Amino acid sequence: MTSPDTRGDREKVVSKLPSWLRQELKVRAVQHGIDMQEAVEAGITAWRGLGSNLSPIDTSGAESFATFLPAEQWSGFRADCKSRGVSLIQGLAQSVQVWLDSHPSPAVKRPEIVRRIVVCNQKGGVGKTAITAGTGEALAEDSTSLVPVRVSKHFAALLDEDDRTNDPLAFEDLPGLGQRVLLVDFDPQGHLTKQLGHEPLPMDGDSLTNHMAGDAKGDLSDLIVPIDGDRFSGRLHLLPACADAFLLDVRLASVRAREAALERALNAVEADYDVILIDCPPSLGLSMDAATYYGRRRPQEVPGNSGVLIVVQAEDSSADAYGLLTSQIEDMRNDLALDVDYLGLVVNHYDARRGYIATSSLQSWMDIKDPRVVGVIGDLKEQKEAVRAKQPLLAYAPRCEQSVALRALAREISK
Ligand SMILES: Nc1ncnc2c1ncn2[C@@H]1O[C@H](COP(=O)(O)OP(=O)(O)O)[C@@H](O)[C@H]1O
Ligand SMILES: [Mg+2]
Numbered sequence: 406m407t408s409p410d411t412r413g414d415r416e417k418v419v420s421k422l423p424s425w426l427r428q429e430l431k432v433r434a435v436q437h438g439i440d441m442q443e444a445v446e447a448g449i450t451a452w453r454g455l456g457s458n459l460s461p462i463d464t465s466g467a468e469s470f471a472t473f474l475p476a477e478q479w480s481g482f483r484a485d486c487k488s489r490g491v492s493l494i495q496g497l498a499q500s501v502q503v504w505l506d507s508h509p510s511p512a513v514k515r516p517e518i519v520r521r522i523v524v525c526n527q528k529g530g531v532g533k534t535a536i537t538a539g540t541g542e543a544l545a546e547d548s549t550s551l552v553p554v555r556v557s558k559h560f561a562a563l564l565d566e567d568d569r570t571n572d573p574l575a576f577e578d579l580p581g582l583g584q585r586v587l588l589v590d591f592d593p594q595g596h597l598t599k600q601l602g603h604e605p606l607p608m609d610g611d612s613l614t615n616h617m618a619g620d621a622k623g624d625l626s627d628l629i630v631p632i633d634g635d636r637f638s639g640r641l642h643l644l645p646a647c648a649d650a651f652l653l654d655v656r657l658a659s660v661r662a663r664e665a666a667l668e669r670a671l672n673a674v675e676a677d678y679d680v681i682l683i684d685c686p687p688s689l690g691l692s693m694d695a696a697t698y699y700g701r702r703r704p705q706e707v708p709g710n711s712g713v714l715i716v717v718q719a720e721d722s723s724a725d726a727y728g729l730l731t732s733q734i735e736d737m738r739n740d741l742a743l744d745v746d747y748l749g750l751v752v753n754h755y756d757a758r759r760g761y762i763a764t765s766s767l768q769s770w771m772d773i774k775d776p777r778v779v780g781v782i783g784d785l786k787e788q789k790e791a792v793r794a795k796q797p798l799l800a801y802a803p804r805c806e807q808s809v810a811l812r813a814l815a816r817e818i819s820k
Contacts, residue, residue, distance in 0.1 A: 415442070416476045421467035421494045422501065430501050432551055436580050437508055442473045445497075448504030449474070449482050452496065455503070458489055462498040470497070513548050513583035520680040521711040522748060522818070523700035528726040529687035531718045532753035534596045535788055535798075536780075536814075537684040539807070540714075541586045542799040543815035544680050545641040548583030552636075553804055555813035576809045581636065582819065584679040587629065588643045589613070589671070591696060592686035593650035598643065601632055602795035605646045612647035616670035617695070618656045625673045634800040641797070642678075654691050664741070667695040689733050697737050702744035712746030714779075714818065717770060719755040719763045748818045749779030756784040780814030782807060 422430075434441045452459075474482075486496035524537040546552055553576040590597040591613070595605040606612045611628060615621040625644075632641040649656070657663045671681060683696050700711050713734060717723045738745050752770050756763055771778050783806055791801040799808045 414475060415473035416479065417471060418474050418479050419469060419471045420497050421464070422470035422497060423462070423464050423467045426462070426498055426501055427468075427470060429505055432549060432580065433505055433508055433510065435551060435578065436511055444504050444508070445472050445501060446474055446478065448500035448502075449478060449497075451503045451507065452500035453482065453485050458491055459499045459502060461491075461495060462502060464492075464494045464498050467494050467498070510549055515584070515679050516710055518703055518706045518710060519675045519678055521700045522680060522682045523685060523696045523713045524682060524716060525685040525693060525696065525713055525730065526716050526723075526726060527687050527689045527693065527730055528718075528723065531716050531723065532751075532782070533687075533716045534592070534600065534684050536714070536716050536751050536753060536782070536811075537588060537682050538597060538600065539782075539798050539811035540815050540818075541588045541641060541680070541682045542637065542797045543808075543812040544582050544584040544819070545586040545637045546581030546583070546799065546812075547636050547638060548581045550581055550636070551578035552581050552812060553577070553809050554579045554816065555806075555809045579812075579816075582815060583640070585640045585677065586642065587674065587678045587681045588632075588641070589681060589683045590644060590646035591650070591667075591683050591692060593646060593648050593653075594686070595646035595648070597684045598645040600792050600795060601643055601797060603630055603643060603645050605648060608647065608649055612649050613644060613667075613670060614647060614649045614653055614656055616673075617653070617666035618660060620656075625670060626677070629674065632797060634797060636800060636803070637797070650686070650692070657691060663691060664694045664698040664737075667699045671699065689729065693730075693733060694737060697734055697745055698741070698743065700745060702746055708744075709746050709748065709818075709820075712748040714748040714751060715776070716751045716753050719752050719759075719766045719770070719781075721762070721766055723766070724769070747776035749776045751780040751782060751814060752778055753782045754784040755781050779817045780810065782810050782814070 430441055430444060434444045482496065483493060486493050524533050526533055556575045556577050588597060598605050606628060611621045611623050616625050629642050629644050631639060632643055657666055660666055683699065685696050686692055697713060700713050702708060702711065715730065717727055734745055737743055750770055752767055755767060767781065785805065785807045787802040787805040787807055788798060791798040794801055802808055
């Protein structure tokens with residue numbers, strides 16, 4: 406038996422289709438994981454089976470559209486258009502519409518238990534804030550649009566200059582993840598807050614610290630602000646920082662089970678979100694304990710749904726800080742008998758042009774294996790430009806190498 410050739414029994418046909426319809430078809434076919442040509446074929450079959458035409462579709466400005474169809478389907482379709490009194494373009498547009506109507510966008514997959522992602526490293530300047538923001542943005546992008554996502558997850562390829570899969574710009578278009586995301590600026594310095602164009606909360610009002618200390622007057626949700634942008638359309642929110650978090654240890658001195666204070670505060674808004682990301686301060690104090698506790702695996706929660714994401718730099722000095730951080734997490738695990746999952750390591754500021762220092766240190770991060778490297782983010786100018794423009798990176802430069810890599814990271818930790 407010969408195996409069927411998908412193209413062998415098809416012929417290329419060229420017609421016209423309005424661009425909005427073509428776009429919808431493209432997105433929907435990716436969402437359903439099928440070729441556009443198969444969708445068109447199914448749509449034509451369904452349209453030909455209808456007892457009457459659909460109401461006319463506005464096909465003005467239709468542009469050239471080429472697809473592959475079984476030869477006899479195309480000739481039969483042309484004959485049907487003629488006998489049903491519609492133009493070929495109108496018949497094709499209706500066929501595509503029939504397929505779209507019978508294949509609605511799949512519902513966004515939502516976690517059963519809100520995902521808590523704790524982005525940490527007590528070392529400053531490694532990129533915690535950049536990774537928190539970018540990952541959150543990638544999680545919140547519109548699920549009815551296609552976005553470019555880095556294809557290669559084989560980070561080893563980055564180390565081999567001759568490897569042709571090492572094309573940092575190689576991407577595929579995939580639907581956004583459509584999650585409802587809360588970014589928590591847990592660093593009193595407020596970098597995340599300012600980068601996203603907001604002001605830290607005033608010292609004399611409510612704040613996350615006040616909620617953690619049990620001193621708040623209003624609801625935590627009143628402090629949350631939306632991050633604008635069509636691609637996030639109301640799904641991306643920020644809990645701004647307040648400088649009172651510098652005094653967290655003092656404020657929580659008399660609070661019982663202090664490590665649970667962040668959880669008690671955020672519990673109130675969890676139902677509104679699919680994912681909550683915590684941008685940790687560069688310290689190993691109480692705030693890190695509270696964040697780790699918040700990211701622990703809850704009863705009934707599947708491993709890897711929540712946990713800590715450690716951002717490191719592709720340079721040797723990062724390794725000592727990593728050791729300190731993981732030993733603190735291990736202590737928490739043992740002392741309080743917690744299950745804390747590592748979501749992985751993100752190697753940030755990676756610049757292969759720095760030569761051996763960069764490549765050998767990426768290699769040593771990969772050699773750790775558990776936790777494994779789940780993202781390698783290049784050192785690129787767009788990150789700094791977006792910060793200066795006070796805009797989310799994925800809105801400022803949606804197709805840049807970094808955005809494409811951050812989307813891959815968001816998908817890698819969402820499996
Ligand atoms: N991949 C990157 N490429 C270029 N600049 C980056 C990258 N990641 C972070 N930065 C910049 O480096 C600085 C420190 O990053 P930041 O995310 O604030 O680190 P942290 O939160 O760990 O202190 C910021 O100016 C940020 O814009
Ligand atoms: Mg930071």
